[in-house]
Amino acid sequence: MSLTASEIETARARLPRAFAADPAEQWKRRLVWGAATALTIYCLYRFGFFTWIFADGVLKFGSVVVAQLFPPTGFDQLPMFLRVMGETLAMAFLGTVLGAVVAFPLAFLASKNMMPFRPLQFGTRRFADLLRAFDYLIWALIFVRAIGLGPMAGIMAIAIVEVGTFIKLYSEAIENLDRKQMDGIRAAGGGRLHVIRYGVLPQVMPMMISNTLYMFEHNARSASILGIVGAGGIGFLLSDRLRAYELQEACLIILIVILTVYAIDFLSKKLREKIIGDDRHAPVADDVPQFTEPKAK
Amino acid sequence: MSMSEGAARFERQYAEYRRGKTLWTAVFWAGFVVCFVVSMIVARFDVVALAAGLPRTTEFLVKLIPPIGWSTFAHDMGEWYWGLGKWLTSLLNTLLMAYLATVLGTIIGGALSFFAARNLVKHYAVYWVTRRVLEIARTVPDIVWALLFVLAFGIGPLAGVLAITIHTLGAQGKLFAEVNENVSRLPIEGIRASGGNWLHEMRYGVLPQALPNYMSYTFWRIELNVRSATIVGFVGAGGIGHDLFTSIQLLYFADAGAILLIVVGTIMLIDILSERYRHLLIGKEQLSQ
Numbered sequence: 001m002s003l004t005a006s007e008i009e010t011a012r013a014r015l016p017r018a019f020a021a022d023p024a025e026q027w028k029r030r031l032v033w034g035a036a037t038a039l040t041i042y043c044l045y046r047f048g049f050f051t052w053i054f055a056d057g058v059l060k061f062g063s064v065v066v067a068q069l070f071p072p073t074g075f076d077q078l079p080m081f082l083r084v085m086g087e088t089l090a091m092a093f094l095g096t097v098l099g100a101v102v103a104f105p106l107a108f109l110a111s112k113n114m115m116p117f118r119p120l121q122f123g124t125r126r127f128a129d130l131l132r133a134f135d136y137l138i139w140a141l142i143f144v145r146a147i148g149l150g151p152m153a154g155i156m157a158i159a160i161v162e163v164g165t166f167i168k169l170y171s172e173a174i175e176n177l178d179r180k181q182m183d184g185i186r187a188a189g190g191g192r193l194h195v196i197r198y199g200v201l202p203q204v205m206p207m208m209i210s211n212t213l214y215m216f217e218h219n220a221r222s223a224s225i226l227g228i229v230g231a232g233g234i235g236f237l238l239s240d241r242l243r244a245y246e247l248q249e250a251c252l253i254i255l256i257v258i259l260t261v262y263a264i265d266f267l268s269k270k271l272r273e274k275i276i277g278d279d280r281h282a283p284v285a286d287d288v289p290q291f292t293e294p295k296a297k
Numbered sequence: 298m299s300m301s302e303g304a305a306r307f308e309r310q311y312a313e314y315r316r317g318k319t320l321w322t323a324v325f326w327a328g329f330v331v332c333f334v335v336s337m338i339v340a341r342f343d344v345v346a347l348a349a350g351l352p353r354t355t356e357f358l359v360k361l362i363p364p365i366g367w368s369t370f371a372h373d374m375g376e377w378y379w380g381l382g383k384w385l386t387s388l389l390n391t392l393l394m395a396y397l398a399t400v401l402g403t404i405i406g407g408a409l410s411f412f413a414a415r416n417l418v419k420h421y422a423v424y425w426v427t428r429r430v431l432e433i434a435r436t437v438p439d440i441v442w443a444l445l446f447v448l449a450f451g452i453g454p455l456a457g458v459l460a461i462t463i464h465t466l467g468a469q470g471k472l473f474a475e476v477n478e479n480v481s482r483l484p485i486e487g488i489r490a491s492g493g494n495w496l497h498e499m500r501y502g503v504l505p506q507a508l509p510n511y512m513s514y515t516f517w518r519i520e521l522n523v524r525s526a527t528i529v530g531f532v533g534a535g536g537i538g539h540d541l542f543t544s545i546q547l548l549y550f551a552d553a554g555a556i557l558l559i560v561v562g563t564i565m566l567i568d569i570l571s572e573r574y575r576h577l578l579i580g581k582e583q584l585s586q
Contacts, residue, residue: 036400039396040396040400043393043394043396043400043458044397047394047453047454047458047535048453053455054450054455057449057451057455058449060449061445061446061448086339087339087340089336090335090336090337091336091340093332093333093336094337094340094342129565130561133560133561133564133568135528137531138527138528138557138560141541141542142357143350145357146350146354147346147347147349147350147351147353148346148350150341152343152350155342156347156350221438224438225438225440228531228532232340238444239444242448254437254441258433258436261436
């Protein structure tokens with residue numbers, strides 16, 4: 001059985017909304033998409049995508065940059081590169097730990113269920129937002145000026161951003177606490193410290209450690225670029241080699257960074273699964289017939 | 298089994314459980330301390346330098362703000378923000394760079410995401426290659442892409458746009474592919490049954506299911522890209538980061554302070570707007586289900 005054209009026409013006349021959206025809605029959509037397209041074209045024009053600079057650049061990127069990147073060379077410097085990569089990871093680790101240690105007490109101030117004095121709670125949250133608003137590289141630039149070139153500036157830059165991030169993440173974990181365990185401790189005669197030690201920490205600790213590991217992963221990436229502004233780590237070598245057109249050595253450094261980042265991601269993921277408990281990652285047994293309910297959509 | 302026997306068994310098992318737990322905690326802390334000490338040595342962590350540096354940091358932060366008197370407030374502010382026009386142009390450039398990079402990256406990454414979803418491509422090779430391409434695009438940080446593009450395209454916002462675009466397409470491609478892998482098969486099969494080709498399946502089967510998630514990720518990405526656009530200028534790839542970098546290099550600290558204030562204001566504003574809009578989208582999506 002198939003529909004004839006006239007039947008479709010009748011249906012369309014009877015139920016216009018089933019075939020197309022409300023005309024006003026349609027016009028609104030066209031306007032939004034039109035404006036977005038116009039803005040995109042204007043941006044392309046503004047940044048010179050329609051000029052010879054762009055066309056030349058594409059050719060140059062292919063023939064000069066990409067062609068000169070491979071194969072990677074500079075293996076005689078490999079021990080030095082690896083040592084500096086180690087320094088990069090150490091920066092990420094210390095920065096993350098420092099940030100976590102400072103943020104831990106502040107997170108209690110920033111959570112609504114722990115801090116009854118609202119202005120202080122709100123103020124701590126906004127302070128955390130302020131620290132996070134600047135990128136690592138901006139903080140690194142500031143600390144390089146203040147404490148000088150080297151990994152200390154990078155550690156401080158990571159630590160400062162992490163204080164902001166961890167206050168946010170930890171206080172969210174604290175606010176999602178289950179009150180029952182805390183009430184239980186209190187009912188059994190526990191004091192305030194007992195409540196925190198036995199009612200709060202066991203609940204939030206896995207989340208906190210998992211978040212901290214995750215941020216360490218993230219910081220291992222960030223630390224590898226901080227050297228671009230002189231804040232220690234492998235970024236310095238990378239930008240140095242790129243600016244000196246030593247592209248093949250730069251390629252080796254990029255490969256080292258990528259492989260290290262993969263390795264850290266892998267280890268940290270395994271460790272996180274171990275800490276949070278791998279129940280949720282447990283594969284469903286093969287012999288259990290699975291019925292997935294179709295989504296009502 | 299008598300009562301005391303059961304209690305003794307419980308005690309024994311509990312002691313065993315505690316021992317295992319204590320052992321793991323000890324291993325964890327030992328590992329942590331080893332990492333910590335090794336890191337301190339490798340990164341040449343210097344408490345003395347830190348103690349000496351922190352007051353200097355405060356000093357530096359104070360230098361970012363020039364003296365502003367109550368009676369001469371307007372004049373002092375005018376003096377401080379003497380380059381407001383120039384900086385606002387840079388800020389506009391930064392925002393447009395972020396916008397363009399988000400649009401281009403999302404279009405390209407979105408197109409690639411269909412080839413990076415295991416349930417939508419027949420050939421494993423296509424899937425594998427696309428995944429690897431996306432991985433490389435997003436694992437190399439955008440500032441490193443910026444360094445590379447500056448070599449080819451010269452100093453200016455063009456290199457920055459391209460750098461952020463590459464990073465964005467890698468990130469969006471991966472996130473969108475994960476969305477694509479979670480769509481229901483039923484609409485796709487329906488379209489195939491009524492004679493649609495692969496393109497029809499993607500357009501009418503997958504896209505309507507995945508679009509709300511795409512939108513949500515894209516707004517989040519704009520937020521991140523505005524941040525990126527403020528820093529690619531450090532390596533000469535345009536935007537307000539360039540003004541910030543030069544003013545700090547030339548020791549014009551008041552200028553740097555003024556620019557930092559503009560940057561932080563913009564980023565906080567965009568975060569708030571984007572978060573509100575995302576909640577709106579997610580709210581709608583949940584209502585429609």
